[in-house]
Structures are given as structure tokens and as C-alpha cells.
Amino acid sequence: MDKPADSKKPVKKQGALRIEAVVPMLIVVGLIVLYFSLFFDAHLRRGLEYGATQANGAEVNIGRLQTSVFKASMLIGDVQMTDPMQPMQNRVQIDEVRFRMLWDALLRGKVMIDEAIIEDVQIDTVRKRAGKVLPPSPPQSGPSASDKMLATMKDEFSGNVVGDLAAIAAGANPSEQLHKISGELKSDVYLAEMQRSMDETEQNWKVRMAALPRGEDFSALRTRLSQVDLKGVKDVSQVHTSVKELQAIRDEFEAKSKPIGEAGSGLSGDLKGLQTSFAGLDDVVRADVRDLQARMKLPTLDAGNLSQALFGMDVLNKLQQARGYMDQARQYMPAKGAQQQAKPAPRNIHKGRDYAFGHAKGYPAFWLRRAMVTSTLPGGKGLSGEIRDAATDQALVGRPMVATLKGDFPQQGVTGIKAELIVDHTKQEPVERMELSVARYGVAGRSLVNSPSVTLGFAKAAAAAGFTAELRGEQVAIHASNQFREVAFETTAQSPVVREMMNASLAGLNTVSMDARVRGTWGDLDWNLSTNLGDALARGMKRYLQEKMNEARKKIQAQVDQRIAAQRQKLMAHRSELESRLKSALAEKQAQVDKLRADLEAARRDLEQRKNAATDAQKQKLKQDANQLLDKWRK
Numbered sequence: 001m002d003k004p005a006d007s008k009k010p011v012k013k014q015g016a017l018r019i020e021a022v023v024p025m026l027i028v029v030g031l032i033v034l035y036f037s038l039f040f041d042a043h044l045r046r047g048l049e050y051g052a053t054q055a056n057g058a059e060v061n062i063g064r065l066q067t068s069v070f071k072a073s074m075l076i077g078d079v080q081m082t083d084p085m086q087p088m089q090n091r092v093q094i095d096e097v098r099f100r101m102l103w104d105a106l107l108r109g110k111v112m113i114d115e116a117i118i119e120d121v122q123i124d125t126v127r128k129r130a131g132k133v134l135p136p137s138p139p140q141s142g143p144s145a146s147d148k149m150l151a152t153m154k155d156e157f158s159g160n161v162v163g164d165l166a167a168i169a170a171g172a173n174p175s176e177q178l179h180k181i182s183g184e185l186k187s188d189v190y191l192a193e194m195q196r197s198m199d200e201t202e203q204n205w206k207v208r209m210a211a212l213p214r215g216e217d218f219s220a221l222r223t224r225l226s227q228v229d230l231k232g233v234k235d236v237s238q239v240h241t242s243v244k245e246l247q248a249i250r251d252e253f254e255a256k257s258k259p260i261g262e263a264g265s266g267l268s269g270d271l272k273g274l275q276t277s278f279a280g281l282d283d284v285v286r287a288d289v290r291d292l293q294a295r296m297k298l299p300t301l302d303a304g305n306l307s308q309a310l311f312g313m314d315v316l317n318k319l320q321q322a323r324g325y326m327d328q329a330r331q332y333m334p335a336k337g338a339q340q341q342a343k344p345a346p347r348n349i350h351k352g353r354d355y356a357f358g359h360a361k362g363y364p365a366f367w368l369r370r371a372m373v374t375s376t377l378p379g380g381k382g383l384s385g386e387i388r389d390a391a392t393d394q395a396l397v398g399r400p401m402v403a404t405l406k407g408d409f410p411q412q413g414v415t416g417i418k419a420e421l422i423v424d425h426t427k428q429e430p431v432e433r434m435e436l437s438v439a440r441y442g443v444a445g446r447s448l449v450n451s452p453s454v455t456l457g458f459a460k461a462a463a464a465a466g467f468t469a470e471l472r473g474e475q476v477a478i479h480a481s482n483q484f485r486e487v488a489f490e491t492t493a494q495s496p497v498v499r500e501m502m503n504a505s506l507a508g509l510n511t512v513s514m515d516a517r518v519r520g521t522w523g524d525l526d527w528n529l530s531t532n533l534g535d536a537l538a539r540g541m542k543r544y545l546q547e548k549m550n551e552a553r554k555k556i557q558a559q560v561d562q563r564i565a566a567q568r569q570k571l572m573a574h575r576s577e578l579e580s581r582l583k584s585a586l587a588e589k590q591a592q593v594d595k596l597r598a599d600l601e602a603a604r605r606d607l608e609q610r611k612n613a614a615t616d617a618q619k620q621k622l623k624q625d626a627n628q629l630l631d632k633w634r635k
Helices: 019-038 040-056 145-157 161-169 174-180 186-211 215-226 236-295 303-332 338-342 496-506 532-634
Strands: 060-068 073-083 086-101 111-126 366-376 382-391 401-409 414-424 431-450 455-472 475-492 512-521 524-531
Touching: 040 060, 040 073, 111 401, 161 303, 161 431, 161 532, 186 236, 186 532, 215 236, 215 532, 236 532, 303 431, 303 455, 303 475, 303 512, 303 524, 303 532, 366 401, 475 496, 496 532, 512 532, 524 532
Parallel strands: 111 366
Antiparallel strands: 060 073, 073 086, 086 111, 366 382, 382 401, 401 414, 414 431, 431 455, 455 475, 475 512, 512 524
């Protein structure tokens, strides 16, 4: 008989590799390799361009980018950073950046660059097309105190003071604008407030005078005084009765006369206050005159104002750039303790204390230990520098970031560059310090004044610059200086008088120096800006403009005085009438008080004399009676 066939198939013995698992893994690995080979560099380049653009505030372009996954290296070439103030120029252009990252840090999710090479750095290069400038981000909770401070300075420095002065010199009569100026002056408001205060004072004194004792009140006291027996007293007991009645009258008199004395003192104070308000009116009138001068664009012929109009915006731009770099440094490299403050506090589920321990080989999220900056050109000229310890957590690194640079940019005609930047965020208070000096750079077509009446600028000049800044917490200390040598001025004006005035002001001025110092906090900055060009313009313009400026100011003063003259005179007359009326009424009552006080004093003295006489008579009588009694006793 045949054996039944076995229904189960024999089990195939598995090998070391499982094909059904290896094939999907190979597909995934192949896709990853394909992505890194074809797309990763392009995506990373776009990501770096976006991040750098946000940090720069204007478009940043990267021409080429190559990465090596196995070497953990990267090459970035043809980097162009748009200047936000001049979109057709690059702030910085870098030919090539090369670096390798440590795999030890990458495996921990960190970026550690031991050394980088930055080659062929240039500044102020021309772009093929204008770079896109990002709009300023709106503040999340309204403008800060520093934003308001900088905006106020921008409005103040953007005024065309030199152009306004030139227009006056050309024949424009600023006083003709007075009839166009309408609206309520501060003097009008002040006078209305004075009228209201005076009416209120008059009403209060009307009520107060009505409450004071009247003449019949003092007549009643005088009647009671006349009924006191002053002459018919014969003994001490009668004198005491009269004295007691006289004291009662005197107490009531003092109670009634006291409000009159207090009213006199109060009236003197109120009248003095009204007089003071008239003195304050003069200050308000002066403020109105200054406001009208500003609204008429009547500038002050002052070297300080001219200096601010010429170079104020330049210094302000440097200040805004310094604050922008400071904000970025403090955002990407927070000071010690700032990261912990930004994180939400952990919930204390159990009682205890948290301790944070460092790692002997720990890395911050990003750490560039050293970068060499080079830009060598034919002839041995070029640029050299280095950046040390650029890290997102300086407290962990334990060292501040230090960047130094020196050399030349011969293509742009810039020589003798020396720069040092220190960003010290290792402690609780962040500190940024910078020193920059440029021995020589060319200036051409630099505009200082641009108005319909006059233009002024440097046709050409050889300049040198210095800039030092220390930003410590919220404290600011900045010193900027420029010196322009071999200056050739370029000025135009339609009016012959203006041309003559400008030529006379600039004659013999071959060197222009500017010195600016800014100190304080970001919300309260103290400025000190001076330049010999402002001094020269002030001296040269003075003899052309002083008479017209004085005439315009006199007309403004006369108009304000004329506008308030009637109301001022009315208030002064009202005050004089009120003072005369109240003083007269109080004087009448005071005369009654003084007369009755004199009568009471005379009655007191009379009673005192009679009391003394009665006392002496009584003593004499007692003495006689005692002597008679002794005589009888002796007998």
C-alpha cells in the first residue's frame, strides 16, 4: 500500500540576509543619496539666503554652495549682501567661505566649526540689479522708548535749515507767512484759563465777604461795652464784675475779628497768585513766538543747528546701525541667564532644588572657533583678519567673540582700515565694544544740502574716519569723527545773493572736520555734534541774514502781542478793580475792628487803674482798722 503524500511543504532555510528587508532599505538609502546629490545643496542655499536676508535686512545672494556629507564640509561662494541704504550696492561681497564641521558635534545636533577660511572680502561693490530691502518689522507692543527717541531725532535732523536760510537771503520775507497761520495760540488758552481763574476767585471772595461779620455785629459789642460800669465802681468786687463782663466782650470780639484778619492774608495770597499768572503769560508768549518761528520755517542762525543739519543724519544712521547689530548679537548670542529667562519655568511637582551641570566636552548650538579673513590682491595689498569664538552660548564657551580686521580695499580707494569688535555676553550684563578707523577713503558727489534755494556738497575730498562705541546693557557711549581734506565744494543757487553768501562762507575752507558724541540710554540720549563747516556757514550767513531774521522775529512778536493785547488789558483792569474793591471792603471792616479794639484796650486800662486804686484804698482802710485795734489793745 502506498504512503500518503505529506501536505506540508518543506521549510526553506533562511540565510544571513533577508531580501525582503534589504531591498526597501536600499531604496531608502538610494533616495537619500539621490536627494543629497541633486537637491540638498540647492535647498540649503535657499535656506541660508533666506536666513541671511532676514538678519541683514536686505537681500543676500549666494552664487554657489557645495557640501560633502562624508567630510562634513561646506563651500559657499559669491556671497553678496545688499546695503539697505543703497540697494544698488553690496554692503559686503565674499568670494568664498570654506569650513569643516566636527562629526562629534553633528551627532549631538550641534554645529562646531574649528576653523573657517573667508577669502576675497570686498565692500561697496556694485550689484547687477537692485537688491530687495525688507520693510521694518512693526513693534509687537507699540514703539519702544528708544524707537520714539530715534524717530524724534530723525525729524529734528531732517529739517533743511541751510535751505531755509538761503531762501530768506534770496528775498523771501518770512513775515509774509504770518497771515496764513491760523489756529489757537497757547496764549489764547492761557488767557482763557486766567479769565476762568479770576472769575472763580471773584465768586469765592463774594461768598467769603458775605460770611464776614457786619457793621451791626460790632455795633452790638460797642453797645455792650458802653453798659459796662467803668466809673461807678467803689470796691474790688464791683471791679471784678466789670472786668468779667469786659473779658466776655473781648472774647466775642476776637472771635468775630479773626476771620477778617485771615481774609486779609488770604486776599494778599490770591492777588499775588493772579499777579504771578501775568508773569507766566510772558513765558507762554515766548513759547508761541518760538512755535510760530518753527511753523514759518524761521531757523536759528546757530552753528549747532547748522552742524546737525549737515551731518546729523549721518551720525543717526551710524547709531541705528549700531543698535541693529546690537539687537542681532543679543538675539543670536544671548547673555548669560537670558536663555533660562526666556524658557517657561518648570513646574515644581516635588519639593527640591534644581542644579545645572556643564559638560566637559559640551557644545553650544553653533560655535565658530576661528575664521581667517583674507583678501590678497596683486602688489601685496589686501585685507586680513580673524573671528574667534562666535557662539550661541558664550557662557558655555567661556570666552567673548573677538573679531579683528586690518588692511586695505584698493578697488574702492579705502586704505588703513583697523577694526576690532568684541561681543562679551559671558556675564549677566551684555557688552559690545567696537573700534574702527579708516586712514583714507575717497569722497565724490557727497550731498550735504539739497533744497530749491541752494545745494551744497563735496565734489571731491579725501576723508578719514574714526568710530568707537561701547554698548553696555542699556547704556550707550559713541564717538564718531570725520575729517575731509583737499575739499572741493560744489554749490548751486539761483539767487546771486545766495551764491555770493555761500562763496563768502566757504572761502578758504579746505578741510572739514566733524566730531559727534552720543551718551545716555537708548530712551534718553544726549547729543553733542560740532563741525567747522557749520561754524563757517554761521559766520558767513550772519551779515546777510541777521537783519532780516531780527525783523521777522520782531513781526512775529508784534503779532502775538497785538493778538492778546485786548484780552490782557481787560484782565489787568479786572484784576485791578477786583483788588481795589476787595481791599476797600476789608479795610472798612478792619477799621471797625481796630476802633473797637482800641476802645476795649482803653476800658481795660481804666478798669485796671480803678482796680488798683480800690485795692490800695481797701489796704489803707484795713491798715487803719488794725492800728486802731492795736491802740485799744495797748490801753
